[in-house]
Amino acid sequence: EVQVMESGGGVVQPGGSLRLSCAVSGFTFSSYWMSWVRQAPGKGLELVAKINEDGSEKYYVDSVKGRFTISRDNAKNSLYLQMNSLRAEDTAVYYCLSERGGYWGQGTLVTVSS
Amino acid sequence: QAVVTQEPSLTVSPGGTVTLTCGSNTGAVTGGHSPFWFQQKPGQVPRTLIYDTSNKYSWTPARFSGSLLGGKAALTLSGAQPEDEADYYCLISYGGGRVFGGGTKLTVL
Numbered sequence: 001e002v003q004v005m006e007s008g009g010g011v012v013q014p015g016g017s018l019r020l021s022c023a024v025s026g027f028t029f030s031s032y033w034m035s036w037v038r039q040a041p042g043k044g045l046e047l048v049a050k051i052n053e054d055g056s057e058k059y060y061v062d063s064v065k066g067r068f069t070i071s072r073d074n075a076k077n078s079l080y081l082q083m084n085s086l087r088a089e090d091t092a093v094y095y096c097l098s099e100r101g102g103y104w105g106q107g108t109l110v111t112v113s114s
Numbered sequence: 115q116a117v118v119t120q121e122p123s124l125t126v127s128p129g130g131t132v133t134l135t136c137g138s139n140t141g142a143v144t145g146g147h148s149p150f151w152f153q154q155k156p157g158q159v160p161r162t163l164i165y166d167t168s169n170k171y172s173w174t175p176a177r178f179s180g181s182l183l184g185g186k187a188a189l190t191l192s193g194a195q196p197e198d199e200a201d202y203y204c205l206i207s208y209g210g211g212r213v214f215g216g217g218t219k220l221t222v223l
Binding site: 035046 | 159160212
């Protein structure tokens with residue numbers, strides 16, 4: 001059974017940091033590009049960052065470049081998103097996604113508020 | 115970054131057929147853009163329906179199909195069911211990046 005589980009969300013003040021984690025089981029994690037997708041309350045989906053199979057290629061949406069860092073540990077079947085200098089507009093549910101695998105996590109809520 | 119456009123809303127009758135489209139402001143959408151389609155019901159996690167234009171997953175209902183149509187990616191629902199009422203999003207690849215469309219709210223009525 002495939003399991004994708006995000007963790008690390010919470011409430012943080014503007015300018016603060018959070019590290020999201022995504023633990024995967026049930027499929028060959030190291031064979032897939034992985035992505036972080038977010039959804040602000042009542043809004044659509046936005047692909048925030050993606051990383052290739054061995055971590056050598058990364059992509060970021062313009063709004064998070066220089067603030068967010070995506071990484072992975074294939075030995076631990078885990079994906080990460082380090083989020084620094086958080087802004088109110090980063091408030092969203094963050095999902096871990098294996099695009100071609102079609103697997104989504106349940107999401108973790110990040111709220112940036114003073 | 116590129117802008118991906120979808121119909122904001124569509125309505126289909128139960129048992130009817132509807133086509134949702136996904137266009138790009140950079141020009142025609144082709145197979146090289148590797149279009150994906152996702153379904154999201156209220157309060158639920160999105161579900162991937164289609165990858166690389168027309169490929170389905172084991173969980174994709176047979177009534178959904180993906181294609182390229184008139185320079186756009188298209189998702190066709192044939193024989194709509196009440197449970198198909200949801201938001202549908204496409205995802206287009208541009209070089210290293212990927213951009214979601216704004217979503218189509220599909221009503222089955």
